[in-house]
Amino acid sequence: MNSNGLQIYSEIGKLKKVLLHRPGEEIENLTPDLMERLLFDDIPFLKIARKEHDAFAKVFQENGVEVMYLEKLMAESLVDSGLKSRFITDFLKEAGIKNPNHFEYVKDYFESFSDTLKMVDKMMAGIRREELDLQVGGSLVDRIEMTYPFVVDPMPNLYFTRDPFSTIGNGIALNQMRTVTRRRETLFSDYIFKNHPMFKGQDIPFWYDRTDQYAIEGGDILVLNETTVCIGISERTDASAIERIAKNIFSDGQPFKTILAFDIPKERAFMHLDTVFTMVDHNVFTIHPEIEGPLTVYSLSRTDVKGEYVIHQEREALDHILKKYLEVDEVKLIRCGGKKGIDAGREQWNDGSNTLAISPGEVIVYERNHVTNRLLEEAGIKLHVIPSSELSRGRGGPRCMSMPLYRELIK
Template sequence: MMNPNGLQVYSEIGRLKKVLLHRPGEEIENLTPELMNRLLFDDIPYLKVAREEHDAFAKVFQDNGVEVNYLEDLIAESLFDNSRKEAFIDEFVKEAGLKNQLRIEQVKDYYRSFETNRAMIDKMMAGIRREELKPSGLRTLSDLVDMNYPFIVDPLPNLYFTRDPFSTVGSGIALNKMRTPTRCRETIFSKYIFRYHKDYKNLDIPFWYDRDMANAIEGGDVLVLSDKVIAIGISQRTDADAIEIFARNVFSDGQPFQTILAFDIPKTRAFMHLDTVFTMVDHSVFTIHPEIEGPLTVYSLTRSDKKGDYKIEREYQTLETILSKYLEVDSVKLIRCGGKKGIDAGREQWNDGSNTLALAPGEVIVYSRNHVTNQLLESEGIKIHEIPSSELSRGRGGPRCMSMPLNRDLIIKK
């Protein structure tokens, strides 16, 4: 199971060794009020400050001995020969929603015109404004109908939430099928990195899920609670059918996981992913949104002796009872976002007060703006690293959402 040089995530809290980030780019500058709903934003971050905040986020990792990898660098390095690059361009453009074949070829040529892979990737992420490319050849009806839309290729402003397009679980990944068309192209980057990048292409990494599958699953719903238990949200963004496919694949491999807990959470923006309502901060200690404190419907998928098979049971219990049972501890401690239901909880939940990222057991990264929750964490003995968050938080995602651990130390049971 030990794989210190490859992918290794068997907990939410093992000391973090390697993480994947994306520094916000020009895609943020291509958000407009009219397009916020389409592009899944509630506000428009100020890019200059968002980058400063993100750099402070990265510095916390670096100051604590964590290797920081950037999505934009890894994908550029993955396109190491011309045939690979051409296949990538073809796949990216195919999913960009272009209808006119002349326009498709023009966009491909535009991407090929960049002198470096990194410059091309930055433009793919940023999107192509309509004024950047003149009409190519005979204009079609679809071209004329789309004239008032500002983009030829939409930007990808959600990319700085690297948690969602794939999930590192054990020594493999789930290459996710995103719920919305706006985010589907994000997973193409992950596909090429984990199949072709020099650091991963020879590791024979198992894929627990694939982006071409029919049902949606997103990384914010996947929490690796221990080397035996995975929690997944049945949410606004993740389907129950996808969880079953994931379970069959994980249970078919030689991984140690024994149980997948499928939490049926409200299908609303406030409960978008499971990690927006609870995250693990220490052994048996969690931050939670007070709204999920009551009895929950949870389905346990427990591995059977037959390879890939499992049994399903429906349980209706409090979060404490469920977590204590499957983590095999006497009790768990729940630290409530904002302290209790009410104004503080509502405000800090909106700004992802319960979306923490563990650097190590009992040591987490948090947004500075969630001061009520942060004080509660400190009062419970949790070491916190506060990062500035006035602009990053406008995307409705916290430190866990903005990071994808690639390697964590194993938890040594006492």
């Protein structure tokens, strides 16, 4: 099925290529006053977060997975000086700089970098006002801007590479992020898939575009198999975006027949579908027990008319719905923390349900979720346990921190 270097037709096929972002100086630019604006509940200690992330990357490397880094791919996409200048302009347009003089000053600053990778790192890290000699003008806008500590906001959520885009089949959903804070992240993906030598000219279908009207984020998109995709209707994803993706995928000749829309509670604790539900084996899933009651599932099923589909509410229990669409005799749901209560609440908060499969029945998990990890092992799942004291402060687990680009097909 692969023709362009992208191939994701399951959550569990042997992983061969993955995109990561090693936490950078953007983490050092988090402050207590800005945590809510920048979508953090705590401030990770960068030195330890990097060590933990390196341990995460090492699991991939030791298991035959090619690790690619967002910042490096971005730098490699900007070898043409004209393209680099255009990217800087596009980036700054979305950075919220209102003063035109400051805009040009910062543009010149970025263009002064001879090392493109260092420029990209600085874009991600943000620019503190104290770093540049910006003059206060006479306007009210100038005076208000001077009270804010950043000329360009940091991008601390970048290490959650799952969200800005999603690999579905051999195409990409280039997502429209819910919050202004994260929307610049998708600009990197846009330039990479249209300009990097690995992808340029590869005729990659785009199932969604970052300029589309409705919000959708990658943590809500799970590819169960060659015929079924799950997408969460969540705090971060609109139902209208799911319908747009369905129309595009069902128009393209892809093998996908059904999109299951999971309507989950619109709460930060249940931010994305993959924070409460992930696939770990052919018929085994993790799930947060708190969503089983309020969960409603709708099926969008392709018709014989190109791009059209019919919608039904699935009335059965979740395991029966999954059995039907996976065409298996049994489905096992491993509940985060074991059951509703203290353990489930604690471990779901620290992404006990957010596992990443590197092959069927073999997953990466955070070490701190010991109750859920024990249940996974008892179910015969092989675990790669990574340290997580600092990475988990960003409210995202192993699946959140990775974007698979290529998996082997399930046989």
